[in-house]
Amino acid sequence: MTKKVFIRTFGCQMNEYDSEKMADLLHATHHFVRTDSPDNADVVILNTCSVREKAEDKVYSDLGRLNELKRIKPNLIIAVGGCVASQEGETIIERAPYVDVVFGPQTLHRLPDLILAKETTGQSQMDISFPEIEKFDALPTPEAKGPTAYVSIMEGCSKYCTFCVVPYTRGEEFSRPAQDIVNEIEALVDQGVKEITLLGQNVNAWQTLDEAGNDLDFTWLIEQIHHIDQLQRIRFTTSHPLEFSDRLIDAFGRLPKLMNQVHLPVQSGSDKILAQMKRGYTAKQYIEIINKLKQACPSLSISSDFIIGFPGETEEDFQATLDLIDEVQFDGSYAFIYSPRPGTPAAKLVDNVSAEQKKSRLSRLLQKTDSAHINYSQHMVDTVQDVLVDGFSKRDSTQLRGKTSNNRVINFTGHPRLIGQIIPVKISSIAHFSLRGEVVTSS
Numbered sequence: 001m002t003k004k005v006f007i008r009t010f011g012c013q014m015n016e017y018d019s020e021k022m023a024d025l026l027h028a029t030h031h032f033v034r035t036d037s038p039d040n041a042d043v044v045i046l047n048t049c050s051v052r053e054k055a056e057d058k059v060y061s062d063l064g065r066l067n068e069l070k071r072i073k074p075n076l077i078i079a080v081g082g083c084v085a086s087q088e089g090e091t092i093i094e095r096a097p098y099v100d101v102v103f104g105p106q107t108l109h110r111l112p113d114l115i116l117a118k119e120t121t122g123q124s125q126m127d128i129s130f131p132e133i134e135k136f137d138a139l140p141t142p143e144a145k146g147p148t149a150y151v152s153i154m155e156g157c158s159k160y161c162t163f164c165v166v167p168y169t170r171g172e173e174f175s176r177p178a179q180d181i182v183n184e185i186e187a188l189v190d191q192g193v194k195e196i197t198l199l200g201q202n203v204n205a206w207q208t209l210d211e212a213g214n215d216l217d218f219t220w221l222i223e224q225i226h227h228i229d230q231l232q233r234i235r236f237t238t239s240h241p242l243e244f245s246d247r248l249i250d251a252f253g254r255l256p257k258l259m260n261q262v263h264l265p266v267q268s269g270s271d272k273i274l275a276q277m278k279r280g281y282t283a284k285q286y287i288e289i290i291n292k293l294k295q296a297c298p299s300l301s302i303s304s305d306f307i308i309g310f311p312g313e314t315e316e317d318f319q320a321t322l323d324l325i326d327e328v329q330f331d332g333s334y335a336f337i338y339s340p341r342p343g344t345p346a347a348k349l350v351d352n353v354s355a356e357q358k359k360s361r362l363s364r365l366l367q368k369t370d371s372a373h374i375n376y377s378q379h380m381v382d383t384v385q386d387v388l389v390d391g392f393s394k395r396d397s398t399q400l401r402g403k404t405s406n407n408r409v410i411n412f413t414g415h416p417r418l419i420g421q422i423i424p425v426k427i428s429s430i431a432h433f434s435l436r437g438e439v440v441t442s443s
């Protein structure tokens with residue numbers, strides 16, 4: 001009988017990408033297929049996130065439920081991967097001895113061996129080391145799941161922002177070789193992929209050397225990818241303001257496949273807080289990058305991440321963040337209440353912003369960013385946008401779903417044969433955080 005794997009993914013796109021790779025790998029090695037319920041799975045994997053405390057707590061509550069399931073199905077293999085696994089290691093098996101395998105973001109390629117070792121020895125297995133590039137070398141050829149795909153171009157992060165756990169859980173920045181990245185994209189394009197999103201914690205820190213020992217940067221990598229014939233759209237996430245070079249800014253005006261959308265986390269508009277976060281830029285420098293980007297590509301849609309209530313954030317600091325939002329007019333935002341992470345420098349600071357202040361600041365910020373988003377949507381109404389049709393609408397399976405060049409989701413009526421094509425769609429109205437439209441037919 002075909003074995004089934006259930007994977008629950010927490011956190012960022014990097015984790016979503018890794019989960020796809022785990023499924024591809026278990027399919028290639030043991031013909032596992034994915035299931036959407038743990039109840040009929042032979043292996044359950046929790047691919048975890050430890051960026052904020054809440055996500056971490058969810059892992060332990062999920063494990064409690066899986067323990068119940070294992071009582072009924074004693075052969076069930078429970079595996080914990082991702083950043084919580086990397087951070088907690090042995091503690092997971094101490095707290096939840098029924099966990100069979102613990103593996104980190106850099107050792108997911110060893111998952112089949114770890115499962116086998118558990119089955120043969122009866123002992124729980126753990127490997128949370130950082131063997132760098134070996135992970136990609138050991139993965140099977142990627143399988144396209146639709147017209148869009150993620151491709152990881154680097155691992156880890158060496159920025160060590162004082163609040164962030166990622167450098168400790170995913171290791172130092174490591175760029176994947178250019179040829180491997182191009183090969184993976186070509187394999188996906190051969191299967192019909194039209195749009196790829198290059199992934200990494202700081203994609204613009206990607207670097208390599210040519211044969212003569214000269215530096216090659218992220219813009220160079222985008223240029224190489226741009227040459228891939230059938231590929232139509234390139235995006236990337238996440239980028240960091242510190243390495244957002246003029247060359248990269250110019251690429252938005254010069255490379256037609258590079259989409260008019262960028263996610264550039266600023267975190268705060270206060271220079272005092274930015275310095276305490278060790279972000280390496282000031283609010284003015286961030287705005288300068290944005291202004292140059294808007295000059296290079298006037299239709300550019302910009303989104304950001306914000307942390308609310310970092311230790312020492314006064315009302316004045318928070319006001320500076322609101323002022324920055326007014327100035328930039330972001331099209332989308334993710335705002336998070338600061339969560340002290342064990343082992344990070346900021347965790348030693350006195351968390352002196354009250355829970356009430358944090359909540360109230362979050363709602364004031366969201367009011368502003370939501371209204372900027374709606375404003376942006378309103379400007380898109382009645383325009384005709386190129387839309388990559390990527391499947392059926394999530395809420396109404398009789399409708400199609402696609403993405404505009406600036407990464408907005410749009411739902412519309414159309415024939416399923418349009419899936420995988422880029423077609424003109426006229427925006428007719430706004431529906432919550434998505435858009436509605438009508439296919440423009442040539443008469």
Ligand code: SAM
Nearest residue numbers: 163164201238239240265305306336337338339
């Ligand atoms: N590489 C990205 C950058 O340049 O900032 C960020 C990656 S981080 C995993 C994703 C987002 O999580 C961050 O931008 C930040 O807003 C948020 N985040 C990270 N650590 C956090 C913490 N301790 N508390 C609250 N939010 C946090």
Ligand code: F3S
Nearest residue numbers: 157159160161164166
């Ligand atoms: Fe985290 Fe800062 Fe890197 S937010 S992922 S340490 S750029």
